[in-house]
Structures are given as structure tokens and as C-alpha cells.
Amino acid sequence: MSNLVNVPKNGSLANTNTHTNSNANFPTLSSWLDDVFNIELPSVFSSNFNTGITLPKVNIKETAEAFILEVAVPGMKKSDFHLDIDNQVLSISTETKEENEQKEGNYTRREFGYSSFKRTFNLPESVNDEMINANYKDGILSVLLPKKEEAKQKPARSIKIS
Structure with missing residues (x-):
């Protein structure tokens, strides 16, 4: 054959x-x-196997005065965050470690957990990087990115003809 x-x-x-x-x-x-x-990529590419944390969701809003960046990161403390700005790039990162030890009778049980993420954002030239501030409340990290004076939207006005 x-x-x-x-x-x-x-x-x-x-x-x-x-x-x-x-x-x-x-x-x-x-x-x-x-x-x-x-194929669907395994969740190990998008999440931490110890805690199930994925990259946080981000909302970006623009107003006439500023950009507002909101990052959903519940269960964190504000001391867990690191915000850095370098050459018009804003970096938001966290790193948390957890260790639990339980001793009972003849055995000791230890558990270790680790989670981290880092998000970076290229800021537009119109952002006044000297005035950036952030706060963390109810699981939302809010970063205010104020615009430079010359980049702020001016209200509409009428021009009189002489």
C-alpha cells in the first residue's frame, strides 16, 4: 500500500x-x-496565582481643568502604592507580601503570599507634572493630573464687532 x-x-x-x-x-x-x-491564554499571564489579582481596571476622564485617572484596587492600603513620574511617564505599582504561620500540636503550617503589579501611562505634554496628586479611598486610587494653564479649555464667548 x-x-x-x-x-x-x-x-x-x-x-x-x-x-x-x-x-x-x-x-x-x-x-x-x-x-x-x-487558544485561550492561561490565567497565569494575566493574574497572580496566589491571590487571583489581575491587572487593575483603569478609567481615565478628561475635564477642562485636568485628567483624572481612577484605578480599581480594593483591599490595599495607601502605603502599598508607589507612584513615580519620569520623563512624562507615570508609573503606579504595588508589592504586597503576606506570611501566615500557625502552630498546633506537632506541626507548623506556613503560608506565603505575594502580589504585585505595575501600570505605566505616557502623559500628554499638557499635564502639569509638578501639581499631580493622588488619594486612595474605598478601593479606588484617584490620580489628579492637572493641565497646564495654556492647555486648559477656555469657555466659549461672544466677540462684539466694532
């Missing part, structure tokens, strides 16, 4: 002998590409 593959005029591959083809256990190129590009 032959293990030849018939290639029709349309260019697709088709097996002429399905019950004895030694290549039957290998995926075709198209099915392999489908598998590669259609």
Missing part, C-alpha cells in the same frame, strides 16, 4: 489512503495554526 498524498489542482492536501497513512496522527498546517491562534 502506498502512503502518497494526492494534491488536486486547487492546492489543498487530501489523503488518498486514510486507513494506512502514517501521517494521520500529525495535524495539518492549517489546523495547527488554528490551534495556536485560537
